[in-house]
Amino acid sequence: MMVSHADLPIASSTEQKAHGRLKSKTFAPENRQKAATITSLSIFGTPSDQECQPIPVVPRSSSNDELRVWRVTSAGLVEVDAKTMGAFLDKPKTDKTNVHGEGNGIKYGMSSMQGWRICMEDSHIAEAIMSQSSPYKDWSFFAVFDGHAGHHIANRASSQLLEHLITSDEFRQMTKALEENNGTLTDSTLKLLETGIKKGFLSFDEISKSSEINKSGCTAVCAIVTPTHIIIGNLGDSRAVVAGKNDVFGTEDHKPYLEKERKRIEDAGGSVMIQRINGSLAVSRAFGDYEYKDDPRLPADQQLVSPEPDVYIMKRNIENDEFMVVACDGIYDVMSNEELADFVRDRLVVHDDLREVEKYF
Incomplete structure (x- = not known):
């Protein structure tokens, strides 16, 4: 998940609907304060799958949030340095x-x-x-x-x-x-x-x-x-x-x-x-x-x-x-x-x- 500070949504939440369909809610830049309080993310699959346990979001200490990147790991969603992923101009x-x-x-x-x-x-x-x-x-x-x-x-x-x-x-x-x-x-x-x-x-x-x-x-x-x-x-x-x-x-x-x-x-x-x-x-x-x-x-x-x-x-x-x-x-x-x-x-x-x-x- 890559997010631009300037004009892209910076977070989304997803809810499960019937028959495995997903519904998502996007937080726009003006709601950054609200989005910043997200601490976990739940992932849902097909109807035959069990709901996954919430994945913790592990923050990275950085003052630069122009590009925010998360990697899925066994510990949770770990925010990583954008430079290691190829940052944007x-x-x-x-x-x-x-x-x-x-x-x-x-x-x-x-x-x-x-x-x-x-x-x-x-x-x-x-x-x-x-x-x-x-x-x-x-x-x-x-x-x-x-x-x-x-x-x-x-x-x-x-x-x-x-x-x-x-x-x-x-x-x-x-x-x-x-x-x-x-x-x-x-x-x-x-x-x-x-x-x-x-x-x-x-x-x-x-x-x-x-x-x-x-x-x-x-x-x-x-x-x-x-x-x-x-x-x-x-x-x-x-x-x-x-x-x-x-x-x-x-x-x-x-x-x-x-x-x-x-x-x-x-x-x-x-x-x-x-x-x-x-x-x-x-x-x-x-x-x-x-x-x-x-x-x-x-x-x-x-x-x-x-x-x-x-x-x-x-x-x-x-x-x-x-x-x-x-x-x-x-x-x-x-x-x-x-x-x-x-x-x-x-x-x-x-x-x-x-x-x-x-x-x-």
Whole structure:
């Protein structure tokens, strides 16, 4: 629960109605005195659930209440320092940073905006030529990292993830195999690519764990574009969308309420409340967020938050493929995959220059 001092409600009470329906009452800013006296919160579930015991609100001693944040813990609702969660500015920073380039027959444009956060928490990679060595000189690599609770892990991912992929044992084996078959990606080399991406993500997250990354985390979505294939690795709720004349493909978000994600979370001793892990984190897979990865009995991919990506492999179709969008959830919160594809396509018809298209985002 996050509340702005300026113009948002600062508290609410909830009552149970028949058939599990809930009724809530909101305290507006002018009733701040009344809301400040709240000492507990009761949570109700479906009709089959028992009413939970009231959860105590544990206050934090601070004179700064411009942003008030509570975390659900076993002790109750604990007010935490907004800085650890990624505090907000009074006004959003709307200046955009744009990066453009081309290579290997691909034109790309990237745009980012800080928005309400006190610092830029997101980062990206755009390498039209993935590396100067074979086979990577004919490949391209693009990635977006959507940070939360700070910028540390997102910045580190943008500077180091690609190296972790290329130096994995599987990528080395794949490179050797491609040298022997004139660079043709076969089922076996594609499998090495898939495994290498997963292990590269895991090794990056493990090595970063030993350094001072604070409590920040980030989602990650990356795309390797070869002359014949598009290989996508996705971690969290950023998304890659590949638009074609006849279809639109999009990666699947990792949300705690999804069945396979919920099962892992509950097996690790956690819970899903208000569609979040332990009522706090809104994504179920991410880099960083090490406070959710501290069970020594469990491997990395079975922790509350997993750093293992889903990998998608698609064969390129020159007759059908139009463009690809790699973006964080700020885009997908307001557009479906199909709406985004139509939005970009309509503007590409008018503007051949990607810099003009970016202005509409």
